[in-house]
Amino acid sequence: MFDVLIKGAAVIDGTGQKAKVADVGIKGDSIVEVGQIESIEAREIFDGRGYFLCPGFIDAHSHSDFNILAEPPGGSKIKQGVTTEVCGNCGLSAAPLLGDYKKQRKKSVKALGVDINWADFKEYRQVAEQKGLPLNILPLIGHGNLRGAVMGYENRKASASEKKEMNVLFEKEMKEGAWGLSSGLIYPPGVYAGQDELIELNHIVKEFNGVYTSHIRSEGDYLIDAIDEVISVAKESGVSLQISHLKTMGEKNWHKLPLVFKKIERALDEGMDVAADRYPLYSGKHRP
């Protein structure tokens, strides 16, 4: 007896095979049978004819950190088939939230009806878990949160003791279950950081076998320098790198993309772990 039986859907199993029409039997939270299932004994039966059935999608670049606390939590992503989200990208995460950075964030999430009553990742996680999330979250810690907590929005390099403070804050969040670090090197306060600061933090990412994602310093006029910078930070610290929403902005910069790919391929050839994600964007001129 199945708990759920889905009949006659076009099943895409995620292995790269073409869709095959099949029945899928589920017991508890496990798929126990895929194929022509004769039995119709199930608590719930869905007629899958005319539908695709596939594993949940992973959204590799998301900013749902605060949205998942709004009502109903996570609903919009689940309806799109997303079952796992990587949150906390572009240097901005829901924790830690301290000092000026917290004040700024409190204002910006008010419209969602979310009241920030946490300071660190452990407390945020408790709030999120109490909401009963319908999907998996892979949380990153924003470099902006760390710098903002220690230095506010000051436009200068971090001193040795400030870097130490950021490292301590970050290590604590990694111990609490964060998956890595994200930086937003185009936004304040991340834009004020030098490579040394990012490399120190990434040494901690490496210790925890985490991932480093970055909204790089330029996505147009200084794209090549920005790619060089982020690859060099990852190389120095030995971390896995995810270049966020890779693109080249402005028609005069379009020719740079082949060189960007070459640089990524070179890093891969050297044994580095580098990947990138993209989002679909239409420029006004080239709208299909």
Ligand SMILES: [Zn+2]
């Ligand atoms: Zn971004």
